[in-house]
Amino acid sequence: MPLLFHSMLPRVLHVLLPSSCVLCGSLGEQAVCPACTQAHARDLHTRCPCCANPVGTADGARRCGACLADAPAFDATVAACDYGAPVDRLVLQLKFASRLALAPWMAGRLREAVQARDADLPELLCPVPLGPRRLVERGYNQALELARPLSSALGVPLAPRLLERQVETAAQSGVAPGERRRNVRGAFVLAEGHPALEGVHVGVVDDVMTSGHTLDELAGVLKRAGAARVTNLVFARTPPTYRN
Structure with a gap:
């Protein structure tokens, strides 16, 4: 019974x-x-395999001009859809309104995007970390809420505390585009007692990728610790026309 x-x-x-x-x-x-x-929430674009910005149909297998001119520390980005109306409303509700039921749905869309790429899966997932003050204010980390069901769906282990934010930076959305790289410089470190990363393919999970500077900074930390490859797994990618 x-x-x-x-x-x-x-x-x-x-x-x-x-x-x-x-x-x-x-x-x-x-x-x-x-x-x-x-x-x-369908992805209708051919995207640069590195930064996931939209590119021409014939260019989907190679890096875009921006990634060739200024190569980021990460190796690839998978995005489920564009950040724009009404998807932006869903992201904001997850991030600021405690609509945690949206996280498994977003993870499902991201799983489909990962599987459509038919590429090697990361060996380890980690969320973009929040600083202690912002975590207390919000009560949860939306990237971790997204990473948990994604880890289960992909069958990839999750390291929820692999990375730490050692500097309480201003939110990137409130920083001028030209200052965003400087805003996150030196903001992240590996947590004490972190698993060995030598030769590991790490997937970094976040809800939105805009300028990519936060993910670039995180990938640099992981690469210096020995990670062989870093792939960003983001629910939504902000297209250039939508950015401030």
Whole structure:
């Protein structure tokens, strides 16, 4: 009887407490319904394999001009979709409004993007860390909430405390584009007792990638510790036309 009860519990809860789509309000099993997912969270671009900026159809297998001219420390970026309306609303609700049910849905979209790339999976996942003050204010790290279900979906181990933010930097969204690289310089370190990274392919998980400077700084820390490859796994990539 207890086993039968536990097996039926999710279905009972779904009937008693149905979820509704954050975007259209229709009842369903996920935070965003299949119709809205299809309409708003599909990736329609050919992207630079390094930074995930949109490129021409014929250029998808090679790095874009920006990555060739100023190569970042990371090796690749996988993005599930663009950061733009109404996806931006979902990201903000996860980040600032405690809509944690959005994290598994975002992880599902990111898993599909990773599998579509048909590339080697990272051997270890880690989230972009929050500073202690911001973590206390928010109560959770949205990158970690995204990394947990993604780790399970991909079957890749998660190191939730691999990286630490040693400097409480200003939010990148509030910093002038020309100052963003300087804002995060030296902000991150590896946590004490971190696993050995020599020769390891590390995946860094975040909700949004805009300028890429934070992820570049993190990749530099990981590479100096011996990581052989760093891949960014981000739910949304801000296109150049959307950036401040």
